[in-house]
Amino acid sequence: MERHANATNGLFGRGRIMRLYLMRVATIGEDAPVPSYLIRTDEGRNILIDTGFSPAVIAASHAPGFRGPPIRDYVPVVDRLAALGVGPGEIDTLIATHLDPDHAGAIDAFPGAEIVIQRVQYEAARSGTDARAALTRANWDAPGLRYHLVDGDTELVPGVTLIETSGHVPGHQSVLVRLPETGPVLLAIDAIGEAAHADLEEGAIHPMDLDETALRASRRKLRDLEVREGVALTIYGHDGPQWRTLKLAPDYYD
Numbered sequence: 001m002e003r004h005a006n007a008t009n010g011l012f013g014r015g016r017i018m019r020l021y022l023m024r025v026a027t028i029g030e031d032a033p034v035p036s037y038l039i040r041t042d043e044g045r046n047i048l049i050d051t052g053f054s055p056a057v058i059a060a061s062h063a064p065g066f067r068g069p070p071i072r073d074y075v076p077v078v079d080r081l082a083a084l085g086v087g088p089g090e091i092d093t094l095i096a097t098h099l100d101p102d103h104a105g106a107i108d109a110f111p112g113a114e115i116v117i118q119r120v121q122y123e124a125a126r127s128g129t130d131a132r133a134a135l136t137r138a139n140w141d142a143p144g145l146r147y148h149l150v151d152g153d154t155e156l157v158p159g160v161t162l163i164e165t166s167g168h169v170p171g172h173q174s175v176l177v178r179l180p181e182t183g184p185v186l187l188a189i190d191a192i193g194e195a196a197h198a199d200l201e202e203g204a205i206h207p208m209d210l211d212e213t214a215l216r217a218s219r220r221k222l223r224d225l226e227v228r229e230g231v232a233l234t235i236y237g238h239d240g241p242q243w244r245t246l247k248l249a250p251d252y253y254d
């Protein structure tokens with residue numbers, strides 16, 4: 001993959017520095033945050049992880065007869081990024097953890113980015129059989145988007161590794177970010193949506209989880225990874241109580 005500015009010209013000057021920003025782009029129901037994450041590296045890379053809902057889905061959620069949980073606190077991810085001084089054209093890599101509507105709704109706002117996704121998830125969505133992915137197909141399948149398909153666990157750049165965690169959907173991926181000060185941070189995404197779901201055998205399976213056996217195997221994989229890597233912090237996909245304990249943008253983990 002293409003690299004941009006070198007370390008001496010990079011955003012943070014010399015030394016290995018990496019920052020992880022947590023941005024809330026909506027709330028589902030009472031308390032479930034919809035996150036987007038930004039990683040900024042000392043090589044001048046801006047890596048965005050997920051993009052939240054599309055404007056169309058937000059509008060539909062406010063229409064009479066909408067049957068889902070209410071969606072509140074919608075802030076477009078481009079606005080969250082603007083508050084950090086990052087324009088859409090400065091996002092060089094966009095990690096799509098999966099193509100559910102609360103994750104993939106603004107992919108088309110980043111036509112200059114290389115979109116990194118598990119091949120299995122992309123092909124499942126493209127097949128048209130995935131009703132949830134179909135809700136935002138106009139966004140993630142917009143003309144001109146550049147996809148980079150990966151197969152299984154993949155080190156994207158030094159310090160950022162994609163972890164294949166199928167089950168919620170096929171080809172779902174979590175992300176391990178090795179931060180210089182904080183240590184390894186695991187973004188579980190929807191492999192573990194809430195801390196209460198982390199229990200390997202008893203943890204709840206959400207109605208949105210398509211394959212319970214695969215999901216439990218993925219949770220075991222993440223638990224093994226936490227031990228092996230000495231993970232300092234695991235951030236769950238949509239955990240309101242945990243979210244209140246975390247540092248949110250413009251603050252960051254480094």
Ligand SMILES: [Zn+2]
Pocket residue numbers: 100102103190237238
């Ligand atoms: Zn989700």
